[in-house]
Amino acid sequence: MNILLINPLIRERDLPRNIPHGIAILASVLREKGYNVILLDINGCRYSKEEVRSRLKSLDYDVVGIGGLIPVYREVKWLSETIKAIHPGIPIIVGGSVGFSVPELVLQRTGVDIVCNQEGEMTLPEIFHAIETGSKLDSVKGIWFKKDGQTVKTPERELIRDLDTIPFPAWDLLPMDVYLNNPVVGVGRDIDFISSRGCPYQCTFCFRAFGRKYRPHSVDYIVEAIKFLKRDYSIDFVSFQDDEFIATPKRVEEFCERLQRADIRIKWSATGRVNLANRELYKRAKEAGCVSISYGIESGSQRMLDSMKKGVTVEQAKEAISLNREVGLRLPTSFIVGMPGETGETAWETVEFCKETAIPLKGLMFATPYPGTELFEYALKNNKIKGDIEDFILRLGDAVDFTVNLTDAFTDDELIALREEMIEEVNLHYRPPSPEEMERFSIELYGEELYRRAQRQVELPAFKKHRELHGFNE
Numbered sequence: 001m002n003i004l005l006i007n008p009l010i011r012e013r014d015l016p017r018n019i020p021h022g023i024a025i026l027a028s029v030l031r032e033k034g035y036n037v038i039l040l041d042i043n044g045c046r047y048s049k050e051e052v053r054s055r056l057k058s059l060d061y062d063v064v065g066i067g068g069l070i071p072v073y074r075e076v077k078w079l080s081e082t083i084k085a086i087h088p089g090i091p092i093i094v095g096g097s098v099g100f101s102v103p104e105l106v107l108q109r110t111g112v113d114i115v116c117n118q119e120g121e122m123t124l125p126e127i128f129h130a131i132e133t134g135s136k137l138d139s140v141k142g143i144w145f146k147k148d149g150q151t152v153k154t155p156e157r158e159l160i161r162d163l164d165t166i167p168f169p170a171w172d173l174l175p176m177d178v179y180l181n182n183p184v185v186g187v188g189r190d191i192d193f194i195s196s197r198g199c200p201y202q203c204t205f206c207f208r209a210f211g212r213k214y215r216p217h218s219v220d221y222i223v224e225a226i227k228f229l230k231r232d233y234s235i236d237f238v239s240f241q242d243d244e245f246i247a248t249p250k251r252v253e254e255f256c257e258r259l260q261r262a263d264i265r266i267k268w269s270a271t272g273r274v275n276l277a278n279r280e281l282y283k284r285a286k287e288a289g290c291v292s293i294s295y296g297i298e299s300g301s302q303r304m305l306d307s308m309k310k311g312v313t314v315e316q317a318k319e320a321i322s323l324n325r326e327v328g329l330r331l332p333t334s335f336i337v338g339m340p341g342e343t344g345e346t347a348w349e350t351v352e353f354c355k356e357t358a359i360p361l362k363g364l365m366f367a368t369p370y371p372g373t374e375l376f377e378y379a380l381k382n383n384k385i386k387g388d389i390e391d392f393i394l395r396l397g398d399a400v401d402f403t404v405n406l407t408d409a410f411t412d413d414e415l416i417a418l419r420e421e422m423i424e425e426v427n428l429h430y431r432p433p434s435p436e437e438m439e440r441f442s443i444e445l446y447g448e449e450l451y452r453r454a455q456r457q458v459e460l461p462a463f464k465k466h467r468e469l470h471g472f473n474e
Contacts, residue, residue: 001132003030004061007041008068008075011398015182016044018241021194022096023067024169026120032167033125039173042075052079056086063131065124066112067096070207070370073106073393080111091131095120097209101372102393103144104151109390115144118210119160119197159211163197164221168228176233188236188267191229195222199243201273202309204374205336205367214247219254226264238268245270246293249281256288267291269330274320275312282327292330295320300353301346304339309374314353321357334363337419340378342367343409347418354426361426364419366402379406 005027007020020041027037038059042052064083066076076099080092095116099106103115114137116123126140137145142157160166183190195217197210229235246252252270259266269292270285282293297317299305305312324331335354337347354361369379371393379385384406385392395403402419405412 001063001128002036002038002061003128004038004040004059004064005030006064006066006079007039007043008066008072008079009042009046010068010072010075011043016046016178017182018192019169019171019174019179020044020067021169021192022120023065024171024174025166026065026067026095026124027170027173028167029121030125030128031170033128035128037170037173039170041174044175044178049078053082053086056083062090063128064090064092066092066094066098067120068098070097070101070372070393071396071398072098073102073396076106076112077110077394084111093124093127095124097207097370097372100144101207101370102389103153105390105393107144107146107151113146117142117144117156119157121160121166123157159198159213159215161215163215163217168225171229171233180233180235183237183239189234190237190239191233191235192239192241193222193225194241195245196242196247200247201244201311202374203311204307204309204378205339205369207370207372214244216248216251219251219258222255223258223262223264226259226266227262230264230266236266238266240268240270242271244273244276246272246276246278246281249276249278252281253284256284256290259288265289269294272320273312274317277316277320277323279323279327282323282329286327286329290329292332293324294332295334297333297353297359298336299339299346300335300350304342304346304349307341308336308339317353318357321359331359332363333359334365335361336365336367337422338367338405338407338410338415339375340367340382340406340408342407344418347422351422351425355429359426361423364423365398365400366415366419367406368396368403369406370396375406379404 005023007023020043023039027039030037038061040052040055040059047055066079068076076094080094083090083092091113092111093114093116094106094112099112099115100117103117106112106115114127116127123140123142127137127143129135130137130140137143138152138154141155144151144153146152180189180191196215198212198214199206199208200212200214226235226238267289270290272293272295274295274297285293295317298308298310300314302314305314321331335350337350351361353359367375369376369385384404392404397403402412402416405415407415410418
């Protein structure tokens, strides 16, 4: 059986940076099962609609799998309808949050036949076996599918307990040079990597795709993956994109020790949580090549943090920022404006927080109720989403774009203006480092060789074209 896996277009305004881990891992799993896998990476290759249609006509495949986040719903709809127009009898399976956050909508409004719920490594091979043998889908756990015009949901499947049983992603099926030369966080040939699944916290705006139980890969698995990537793809930098990389300090310490013992010379960044910031751990991480620990701070208002169920305090955020600076780690941050209960007072508490801590308010996002989140349920219950749900989902993109107003204190125009005012006010008081200071800090952080290579990298044609398209050269 020939299986076509598709990674749809996402964040068209940005360069392709994030490797499609989920679909690349599934490609490895399916190859191990003996299937012939074709991976069409539309996002990485930035194919036009005409090019995609041409490939869908010319490729030889018996079944299609599409995956991605909820903002790719529009692409999933177009792809599934296009495939059905070309090959009406081809089964189409969708996974990732785009599928299992709104499975019934996907099955009713698109050309999709089956939705895979949560992790697909065990489920997808069973689906394909059922299709291949003509068996009933009812016996496959963890799916939604169409049957006699109705939507059927099978019993849930247990999450994978040992993530080390999962093979490495099929990096060889991806346009790796595209991803490696468009850094996510770092510099040089930067690859993003997910070393755990699950998040035990309860933030109302977050979609927990892999449940609340934290399940990490072993340090052995991570180190072997990095060795492979360094040997075969000459990576310089690893951006860990876990929900919480530093959740288990013992694992981080072991990882640092193993990196140094094996003399693996890379730089890396990680995600953190302000209440878990740890001076000794951060020092150890920096010794082992860590250059950045990022935080989702979200708000400078304790009232808003509590309403988000963030489980942290404003003081913990201030302490974490101070600690990063003390140790010498970069600290990318993100904030949210427009959560339920947001007022001018709470918004300005965020502004004052940024001014006090000298944090630029770059990553200020609108509160966005993505399907599958508690915030989405709030928006539905309180009639914040007007009209048809599919129309709303078709408008969803990154949270820097305004989609819906969840506040009672502002009109839509006022909320959009508030975000701009907050950014302007903070930036008036924020003195960015001079070019000389930035160069000195970057060389200290990354090393001169990697820093100079990154400087040459931004002069590549892809970077120049991106800057021209979006006015960065003006």
